[in-house]
C-alpha cells in the first residue's frame with residue numbers, strides 16, 4: 001500500500017483540505033483505488049461538541065459519526081460515502097491509549113508518547129484500506145498537538161519504506177502591497193521546520209492570492225531542497241471544484257505515480 005501525506009505550513013485555512021481532496025480526485029481519475037484519512041490533532045473525540053461558529057458545521061457521516069466539515073470535501077470530491085474510519089482525532093487516540101492502560105493491556109509497562117501513542121496512531125493508519133491512502137494532517141507544522149502525528153508518520157515511512165510515501169507540503173506566500181512583492185520566507189521556514197523533524201517533502205504546493213513569479217518558486221525549491229519541477233503555485237480560484245483539473249493540467253498525478261511507482265491510466269472526468 002502507498003501513502004500520500006499532506007502537511008501544511010505558515011497558516012491554517014490555506015486550502016490544505018481542498019488540495020488533499022483534489023490530489024485524491026486526480027489519482028482516482030488516473031485509475032487508482034484511493035481512500036482518505038483526515039487527522040485532526042485537537043483533543044475533542046469528535047466534532048460533535050464543537051461550536052459551529054468557530055469550526056464550521058458538523059459533517060455527519062453515513063454511519064452516524066460527527067466529523068469535521070473537511071470530511072465533506074472527500075465525499076464530494078471523490079464521490080464516496082466517508083465513514084468514521086476516515087477520520088482520526090487526538091482525542092480518540094489518547095482515549096484509546098488511556099482505556100488500554102486502565103485495562104492493564106500494557107502489561108505493567110510505562111505508557112509513553114513513543115511508542116504507545118505513536119503505536120496507536122500507526123495501527124489506525126495501517127487499518128485504512130486502499131491502494132493509495134491520502135493522509136491529511138490537520139493544523140500547521142510546528143503546532144504542539146500535531147507533533148505526535150508527524151512523528152508517527154515519519155516512523156511509518158521509515159518502517160514501510162520511504163518509497164511508499166509521498167509527502168506534499170502546502171505553504172502560503174503572502175503579497176506585500178507596499179513593496180509590491182511576494183514573500184517566500186514563511187514558506188522556507190515552514191519547510192525547514194518539517195525537515196527538522198525528519199520529514200523531507202517531495203512536493204511543495206504554494207498557495208497565494210494571485211500568481212507568484214517563477215523566481216519565487218525557484219527560491220522555495222532551493223531553500224526547501226526540493227526539485228523545481230516538484231514546486232507548483234496554486235493561486236486563489238473562483239471555484240474550488242476547479243482545483244482537481246488545475247492539478248491535472250500541472251501533471252501532479254504523473255509526478256506522484258512516478259515517485260510511488262504506480263501505473264496510471266484513465267479517462268479523466270471532472271464533473272461533480
Ligand code: ADP
Pocket residue numbers: 008012013014015016017018019070234235236237238239240243
Ligand atoms: P485548510 O484545510 O488548510 O484549513 P481548506 O481546504 O478547508 O483549508 O480551505 C479553507 C477555505 O479556503 C475554504 O473555504 C475553501 O473553499 C477556500 N479555498 C481553498 N483552496 C482554495 C483555492 N485554491 N482558491 C480559492 N479558495 C480556496
